[in-house]
Amino acid sequence: MGQDLRSYLDTVKRRKSDEFQVVSRAIDPAYEITAFVVKLEKERRQRPVVLFESVKGTKFPVLTNLHASRSRLAIALSCAPDAMLQTYLRAMERPVAPRVITRAPVHEVVLRGAEVDLYALPQIVHHQGDAGPYITAAISFAKDPAAETWNCAYNRLMIQSRDTTSIHLTLGKHLWEFQQIAEQRGEALQLGLVIGVHPAIALGALAIGSIDEDERAIMGALLGEPLELVKCQTSDVLVPAHAEMVLECEILPGKRTAEGPFGEFTGYSLGERQREVVKVKAITHRRDAMFQDITVAHLDHMLLSTIPMEANLYRAVRAMVPSVRAVRVPAPFTCYVSIEQRLVGQAKNAIMAVFGADLYMKRVVVVDHDVDVFDDRQVTWALATRCQPDRDIAVVTHARGSDLDPSAKEDGYTAKWGVDATAKPSLAAYTPRHRVPPEVWERLRLEDFLPGS
């Protein structure tokens, strides 16, 4: 199996040709790319991969909306759409170590020093009010300056000059931790920002877990073969050899710059903040590289991030409540869990497991296994009919959450709430749900009462 974006696109073209849309007419990267993708979804219910061949102001074509369909993501993991959670869990449990190679397509073109020009890249502005062009599909590859621990994550970048960007590091997350260590030593943190990869690599980058878990090995397990890495031209950072493009960078110690406003994944445009500064030392790319974009807060972004989140949350709840049935992340900071509750108190344990496993989680609802967490109406029904708020809501105060939650007191400092919407003391002992007698249900045939239909 190929581990580059191109071989995946070939598979999509072969297996789902109507889900690959080429646009030849020139498009303005300011707002038009986002408008095109969102309109296609809203007005025509279509969410193909889109390749804009001609983008104003740049020679690079732009690929977007790659991850906006569960069935396309399932193709990337060589499994059925409903097997993605289990496939992802297996990859977390059986990681495959990466392999370093020396010749790489991503080094076909190497631009260093004065040749670096971020303004030659597509200057994509996503939403009204954004402070400027952002790079939204870059995956960071970095190493703990004090250890052999590697980390990968998506980190959006605002283009600030020919060779600098700002970067958003969620407070308390792994790259932020590396940056703290480097800054305390007065060092720049070396990193590769990788653009244009196979979706298995994208999904692997979003694995949530301990800082010691190596996302690169989860990528390998998802690909079914070791991820091939190559050393950067200007540092010892290892990056995927088959990527479309790499920005070889360092985060400057002690420096901050104004970033934003930016339309965030939460659906809100947040104001300006002081963020870390990234110096771009080199840009390497394939000779005919595609640039990749992700439309923030839309399907391309949300589907991609929820699959790894749900796998990790399922793993965490299962460690506490073995009879967990399903986990869903239906909205930012929100998790629904269904459990087959065998002992009183397990719903509360499930809530604690979720809060312990994912920084972003702020509201958890736990329901019994007869409730389908993928149906919002059923969850709402359980909340209304199995829950007493004075008894069943657990509030955790003064905790850490997302620094992009506009309701938080200050960046990321937040309360959290878990709601036990399971029947008490147990589903078996609860007042029964009504139903038609089973023998009548079996016997009655609609056609007997609707002749001619």
Ligand SMILES: Cc1cc2nc3c(=O)[nH]c(=O)nc-3n(C[C@H](O)[C@H](O)[C@H](O)COP(=O)(O)O)c2cc1C
């Ligand atoms: C398209 C996209 C953009 C993202 N942008 C950021 C970002 O700018 N900063 C950030 O901290 N996390 C961002 N995230 C979320 C992180 O990549 C995600 O939480 C990741 O798992 C963090 O890695 P870690 O658990 O190794 O710290 C983004 C995710 C996606 C899918």
Ligand SMILES: [Mn+2]
């Ligand atoms: Mn990590």
